[in-house]
Amino acid sequence: MxxxxxxxxxxxxxxxxxxxxxxxxxxxxxxxxxxxxxxxxxxxxxxxxxxxxxxxxxxxxxxxxxxxxxxxxxxxxxxxxEADERMRPVDERVWWHRYDDLIPDDFETYMSLEAAAAQVIMYQPDVVPGVVQTPDYARALERTFFKSDTPMESEQRVQVRMQRQTAITRRLSPVELDLLVDEAVVRRIAGSQKVMAAQLRKLADVPPNVRVRVLPFAGGFPLGCAPGAFVILRFPMDFGTKEPVEPTTVYVESYGSRLYYDSAEVVDRYLEAHDQLSQVALSEPDSKHLLRQVAKEFES
CATH class of the missing domain: 1.10.260.40 (lambda repressor-like DNA-binding domains)
Known part of the structure; x- marks a missing residue:
C-alpha cells in the first residue's frame, strides 16, 4: 500500500x-x-x-x-x-491568488508545482485535463459539478483553467507535457458534439512541447488493473548543485482527495506504469488521426 x-x-x-x-x-x-x-x-x-x-x-x-x-x-x-502539514504555498505574486475563494488550498499546491515543472507527465482515463481544455469543454464540466455557482463564479473557474495553460504556451521555457488519454476521453461527450469536436481538434493541434497519445480500447488493461488518473512532475536542474530544484513528485487526484508523493519507490512505480501504458498507446501521428477522425464524426 x-x-x-x-x-x-x-x-x-x-x-x-x-x-x-x-x-x-x-x-x-x-x-x-x-x-x-x-x-x-x-x-x-x-x-x-x-x-x-x-x-x-x-x-x-x-x-x-x-x-x-x-x-x-x-x-x-x-x-x-505550517511546513509540517499539508498546505498551499503562500505567494502574493502568483496569478491564482486572485481566485483564492474558488481554488482549494491543496490544489493551489499542485498549480504551483505545475508552473515550476520542466516536464509534466499525465495519464487521464476519463476526462481531458484542464491544462489542455477548451473554454466550452471546461464550462460544460464546471456548470455540472458546481451547480450552485453564480454565472460569474462559473466563468472565473473557467478562467483559472485557461490561465493554467500559459505554463505550456509561454515563450520562455514552456513546460513539456506528455499526455496519455484513454479512448474513453475521446468519445465521452462533455457539453455537446460541437464542443467535443472543437476539443478534439485542439488536442490534435497542440504545440511542439506537448505530446498527446491515445490508449485505444483494443489495448485492454496493460497493468492488469485500472490505475486511475495520475500526474508525474519533473523539475529543472539547479545549475549550482546540478540536481533538480525539487524531487520528482507524483500527484494523484480522486473524487474526494488529492495526494502528493515524492518517495523514490512510489515515483518509480508510477513511471513504470506510464511506460507500460505507453507501450500499447497509439503513436502521435495515429493519435492525431484518431482525434481528427472522431472530431469529424461529431461534426457530422
Missing part, C-alpha cells in the same frame, strides 16, 4: 523561494549564512527543504538581508509555521 501524503512539499517550496531571493540578492550560501550568523550547512538544508525544524527568526533575518517587504515576510512565516 502506498504511504501517506508526504510533508516535504511545503518545506521544499519555502526553500525554493528563499533560494531565489538569495540568488536575486547576489549572495552565496556561505555569505548569507555568515551575515545572519548561521552555519552554511543549516542554510543549505533550509533551501533544499531538508530542515526538520524551521526557525521563524531565521526567516525574518533572511528576509531582512534580502530586502523583501513585510507582505512577503508574513507569507513566508505563515508557510514556515
Amino acid at each position: 502506498i504511504g501517506k501524503n508526504p510533508t516535504t512539499i511545503p518545506r521544499r517550496q519555502l526553500g525554493r523561494q528563499l533560494r531565489e531571493m538569495r540568488q536575486a540578492a547576489g549572495l552565496s550560501i556561505a555569505d548569507a549564512a555568515r551575515l545572519i550568523e548561521r552555519g552554511a550547512g543549516t542554510l543549505q538544508r533550509l533551501e533544499k527543504g531538508e530542515n526538520p525544524r524551521i526557525r521563524l527568526l531565521d526567516i525574518e533575518a533572511l528576509c531582512r538581508l534580502y530586502g523583501v517587504g513585510r507582505d512577503k515576510l508574513g507569507a513566508l512565516q505563515a508557510l514556515a509555521k
Whole structure:
C-alpha cells in the first residue's frame, strides 16, 4: 500500500523561494549564512527543504538581508509555521491568488508545482485535463459539478483553467507535457458534439512541447488493473548543485482527495506504469488521426 501524503512539499517550496531571493540578492550560501550568523550547512538544508525544524527568526533575518517587504515576510512565516502539514504555498505574486475563494488550498499546491515543472507527465482515463481544455469543454464540466455557482463564479473557474495553460504556451521555457488519454476521453461527450469536436481538434493541434497519445480500447488493461488518473512532475536542474530544484513528485487526484508523493519507490512505480501504458498507446501521428477522425464524426 502506498504511504501517506508526504510533508516535504511545503518545506521544499519555502526553500525554493528563499533560494531565489538569495540568488536575486547576489549572495552565496556561505555569505548569507555568515551575515545572519548561521552555519552554511543549516542554510543549505533550509533551501533544499531538508530542515526538520524551521526557525521563524531565521526567516525574518533572511528576509531582512534580502530586502523583501513585510507582505512577503508574513507569507513566508505563515508557510514556515505550517511546513509540517499539508498546505498551499503562500505567494502574493502568483496569478491564482486572485481566485483564492474558488481554488482549494491543496490544489493551489499542485498549480504551483505545475508552473515550476520542466516536464509534466499525465495519464487521464476519463476526462481531458484542464491544462489542455477548451473554454466550452471546461464550462460544460464546471456548470455540472458546481451547480450552485453564480454565472460569474462559473466563468472565473473557467478562467483559472485557461490561465493554467500559459505554463505550456509561454515563450520562455514552456513546460513539456506528455499526455496519455484513454479512448474513453475521446468519445465521452462533455457539453455537446460541437464542443467535443472543437476539443478534439485542439488536442490534435497542440504545440511542439506537448505530446498527446491515445490508449485505444483494443489495448485492454496493460497493468492488469485500472490505475486511475495520475500526474508525474519533473523539475529543472539547479545549475549550482546540478540536481533538480525539487524531487520528482507524483500527484494523484480522486473524487474526494488529492495526494502528493515524492518517495523514490512510489515515483518509480508510477513511471513504470506510464511506460507500460505507453507501450500499447497509439503513436502521435495515429493519435492525431484518431482525434481528427472522431472530431469529424461529431461534426457530422
